[in-house]
Amino acid sequence: MPELRKDPVVGRWVIVSAERAFGPRAFGAAAQQAERQARSQQEEALCPFCPGREAGTPPEVLAYRAHGLPPNGPGWTVRVVPNKLPVLRVEGSLEREGVGLYDRMSGLGAHEVVIESSQHRVRLGDLAVGELEQIVWAWRDRIHDLRRDFRLKYVLVFKNDGVVAGAPSTHPHSQLIALPIVPRRVAEELEGAKRYFAFRERCVFCDMVRQELREGGRLIYENGGCVVFAPYAARFPFETWIVPKQHQASFQDSPRQIFRQLGEALKVALFKLDRALQQPAYSFTLHNAPFQDDRSESYHWHLEIMPALAAVTGFELGSGFYINPTPPEESARYLREETPLGL
Amino acid sequence: MPELRKDPVVGRWVIVSAERAFGPRAFGAAAQQAERQARSQQEEALCPFCPGREAGTPPEVLAYRAHGLPPNGPGWTVRVVPNKLPVLRVEGSLEREGVGLYDRMSGLGAHEVVIESSQHRVRLGDLAVGELEQIVWAWRDRIHDLRRDFRLKYVLVFKNDGVVAGAPSTHPHSQLIALPIVPRRVAEELEGAKRYFAFRERCVFCDMVRQELREGGRLIYENGGCVVFAPYAARFPFETWIVPKQHQASFQDSPRQIFRQLGEALKVALFKLDRALQQPAYSFTLHNAPFQDDRSESYHWHLEIMPALAAVTGFELGSGFYINPTPPEESARYLREETPLGL
Numbered sequence: 001m002p003e004l005r006k007d008p009v010v011g012r013w014v015i016v017s018a019e020r021a022f023g024p025r026a027f028g029a030a031a032q033q034a035e036r037q038a039r040s041q042q043e044e045a046l047c048p049f050c051p052g053r054e055a056g057t058p059p060e061v062l063a064y065r066a067h068g069l070p071p072n073g074p075g076w077t078v079r080v081v082p083n084k085l086p087v088l089r090v091e092g093s094l095e096r097e098g099v100g101l102y103d104r105m106s107g108l109g110a111h112e113v114v115i116e117s118s119q120h121r122v123r124l125g126d127l128a129v130g131e132l133e134q135i136v137w138a139w140r141d142r143i144h145d146l147r148r149d150f151r152l153k154y155v156l157v158f159k160n161d162g163v164v165a166g167a168p169s170t171h172p173h174s175q176l177i178a179l180p181i182v183p184r185r186v187a188e189e190l191e192g193a194k195r196y197f198a199f200r201e202r203c204v205f206c207d208m209v210r211q212e213l214r215e216g217g218r219l220i221y222e223n224g225g226c227v228v229f230a231p232y233a234a235r236f237p238f239e240t241w242i243v244p245k246q247h248q249a250s251f252q253d254s255p256r257q258i259f260r261q262l263g264e265a266l267k268v269a270l271f272k273l274d275r276a277l278q279q280p281a282y283s284f285t286l287h288n289a290p291f292q293d294d295r296s297e298s299y300h301w302h303l304e305i306m307p308a309l310a311a312v313t314g315f316e317l318g319s320g321f322y323i324n325p326t327p328p329e330e331s332a333r334y335l336r337e338e339t340p341l342g343l
Numbered sequence: 344m345p346e347l348r349k350d351p352v353v354g355r356w357v358i359v360s361a362e363r364a365f366g367p368r369a370f371g372a373a374a375q376q377a378e379r380q381a382r383s384q385q386e387e388a389l390c391p392f393c394p395g396r397e398a399g400t401p402p403e404v405l406a407y408r409a410h411g412l413p414p415n416g417p418g419w420t421v422r423v424v425p426n427k428l429p430v431l432r433v434e435g436s437l438e439r440e441g442v443g444l445y446d447r448m449s450g451l452g453a454h455e456v457v458i459e460s461s462q463h464r465v466r467l468g469d470l471a472v473g474e475l476e477q478i479v480w481a482w483r484d485r486i487h488d489l490r491r492d493f494r495l496k497y498v499l500v501f502k503n504d505g506v507v508a509g510a511p512s513t514h515p516h517s518q519l520i521a522l523p524i525v526p527r528r529v530a531e532e533l534e535g536a537k538r539y540f541a542f543r544e545r546c547v548f549c550d551m552v553r554q555e556l557r558e559g560g561r562l563i564y565e566n567g568g569c570v571v572f573a574p575y576a577a578r579f580p581f582e583t584w585i586v587p588k589q590h591q592a593s594f595q596d597s598p599r600q601i602f603r604q605l606g607e608a609l610k611v612a613l614f615k616l617d618r619a620l621q622q623p624a625y626s627f628t629l630h631n632a633p634f635q636d637d638r639s640e641s642y643h644w645h646l647e648i649m650p651a652l653a654a655v656t657g658f659e660l661g662s663g664f665y666i667n668p669t670p671p672e673e674s675a676r677y678l679r680e681e682t683p684l685g686l
Contacts, residue, residue: 005576008547009535010528014576015666087666100554101547102575158658175658185353185663192352204351204444211443232445233348233357235660285661304661315501315518317578318628318647320528323358323430 002087002107004181012184015107017087049079049115049171057081061112062141064134077131078138079115080176086111087177094151094180110146110178114138120171123279124161125270125342133263139176139286140259143252146178147291154179154186154290162281162308182290189287190299197298205300206247208232218332221268221341225261228269230328230335235316236306237326238277238335240269243302250294251286251301264343266303271342272335273307281308345431345450347524355527358450360430392422392458392514400424404455405484407477420474421481422458423519429454430520437494437523453489453521457481463514466622467504468613468685476606482519482629483602486595489521490634497522497529497633505624505651525633532630533642540641548643549590551575561675564611564684568604571612573671573678578659579649580669581620583612583678586645593637594629594644607686609646614685615678616650624651 002017048056051074058081065076088109095106116135117127124132143155159174182190196204212219212229220240221228231241242265248254273280284305289296316322345360391399394417401424408419431452438449459478460470467475486498502517525533539547555562555572563583564571574584585608591597616623627648632639659665 007574007576008539008551010531011535012576012578012663012665014578015664016577016670017666017668018670099575100558101550102554156658156662156664158661160658179664183662183664185661188353188663192354196351207444208351211445215443231350232442233350233355234359235355235357283658283661285658287661306660315499315503315626315628317649318501318528318626318630319499319526320355320531321358321499321522321526322355323360325360327359327361 001089001092004105004107006103006105008101008103010184013105013181015087017107047120047171049113049173050120051076051118054079057113058084061145062138064138074118077118078134080138080142081113081115083111083113083175088179090149105180108151108180110149110152110176112142112176112178114142114174114176116172116174122172123270123274124159124172125267125272125274127267129260129264129267129343131263132267133260135174136259136263136266139174140252140254142176143288146176147252149178151180152178153292154182155288156183157286157288158283160281160283162279186287186290190290190293190296193296193298193300203247203298203300205243205302209243209245217329220272220332220335221265223261223264225258226265228265230332232328234324234326234328234331235322236324238273238280238307238331239324239328240273240305240307240331240335241302242266242269242305243300247297247300249289249296249299249301251288253294254301262303268341268343269305269335272339273305275339275342276335277307282306283308344435347448347450349446349448351444351446353527356448356524358430360450390463390514392456392516393463394419394461397422400456401427404488405481407481417461420461421477423481423485424456424458426454426456426518431522433492448523451494451523453492453495453519455485455519455521457485457517457519459515459517465515466613466617467502467515468610468615468617470610472603472607472610472686474606475610476603478517479602479606479609482517483595485519486631489519490595492521494523495521496635497525498631499526500629500631501626503624503626505622529630529633533633533636533639536639536641536643546590546641546643548586548645552586552588560672563615563675563678564608566604566607568601569608571608573675575671577667577669577671577674578665579667581616581623581650581674581678582667582671583616583648583650583674584645585609585612585648586643590640590643592632592639592642592644594631596637597644605646611684611686612648612678615682616648618682618685619678620650625649626651 002015004013005016006013054072059072060079060081062080063076064078069075088107088111090110092106094108097104139157146155156177193204209227212227218230226242226244228242244258284303286303288301289299345358347356348359349356397415402415403422403424405423406419407421412418431450431454433453437451440447482500489495489498499520536547552570561573569585569587571585587601627646629646631644632642636642
């Protein structure tokens, strides 16, 4: 069983997934290259995420398909399945214990794959808005289901696309990891937003949306529900955030229309990034309120997109300090004015 | 002039270095590949870090060479020069201002390169202990000099080695960035260590050293002054820390003998990692007390080494949450028992 371990200094939790363990020989550059090639060849021929090969995945936990079609067969548009090699498992109980000065917890949770399209080779930015909307709904529906387990505190929704960003497969998919803890970054955001609220009695994200719409220099796109902009203190070139205009801590409890608006904003953002940067590797992460804070006045869900243009170095990881060679005003101007909308 | 910008939610400072700015076209995969090749070819022929080409760098700020030899000429063993494309500059004054809800600061600081050897192609782990000791002394001497500038709060010392970890040159070098702020990760460590001290009246790093020496399962090497071990909540496969046995907040104020002991421990750690992982790309960062906390009872300087075995994805960056497929007990056992010492 995988376990969660806590760094005794900064309090960061790490999944140590011994079930996935591989020895030092697996890490030689040659070994990695060979593994990647084998995986990519196998995957072309026999992708278990493609329609007609549903038996190659664990039974689905959600799928959108035409009325009357049986589960675990073709005809779906979005399909969610448990990860075959989960980093956390739902079985067992949540045990916490000390190990000398250290703290550990059993690796209880869930790890699911959202197969975003029936097409094997397609960029998310090239899908129709309605298809993006379905993906967003799948995240929402799965979070609603997973929150019923009272041992879980948070569901991480993220996507890694492309070789540099570390994606293991080319069939488009995002992932959900349900956790018995609140991830460090989200906890930091919650605390920071609370401090801002204590001082100003306003949500910092609402203030950010107002200022970005007023100033316009970092604005990339807006629709009725969402603002797409390059954040003021962007860590990476072309870092792009999507923030709903209306205050809402909890993604899954948002009004229905926001899922279409988010789907459209995500489509525009990814289409523009693909055109500007020649289909870069990228990642995105949904930042959402933990279940226990889903009515927070100070927290505000949003989506952060990070093109993987340069390798993240130990400098950034070791220091928590970033150097961004592209001012967000420049990347926003380029995305806003020199790339098509794609709608 | 570059500027420092603060994320209004989590308080993270980012250097936005417009002087290094490059447009979106610089980021296509083909453009990056071409640039890397050009850089590597040029560098082979005309490396400005090689002896005899001292005029190709800004005038040195420190060098260790035989008595009587003139500065900025050959004969040195370690040489420190300002970075030609600094991310921060010492000129100008430290200005802070608000921009609506955001905060910025002028990009005041220093950015230096420690040329670690006169040999162009050499792995740090293959240098002699005495050579490593000199590198460590160079960090110390530069920090002592930079701390005299009262506008500066911290000096980041780090190294990126190898393509995956994002190193721009193959001639071995580490870097120093002197900052008017305390980097986020160090601030978090300080706070965490203070909380631990408040609760237990002991330094958490001292406790860690004691437990690692007693348990031995994550121990890789020890000498009279330093312990080398895989941390309990390692974020990455083969992550390795070097921690001095005696409590000391400030690296640069440590007793003289520690610099030799750190040099030896660093040599052993890097030699073993090179043998175990076939000369991996890696980074390390010195974690040191900020100048204002240099007598802290709760903070304890140390060095964190991170082999760059897998690309860091947006998942980690977006969530602050890590999944480590190699338990630190496994990597430590391998490094301890199945690789030579190299001494």
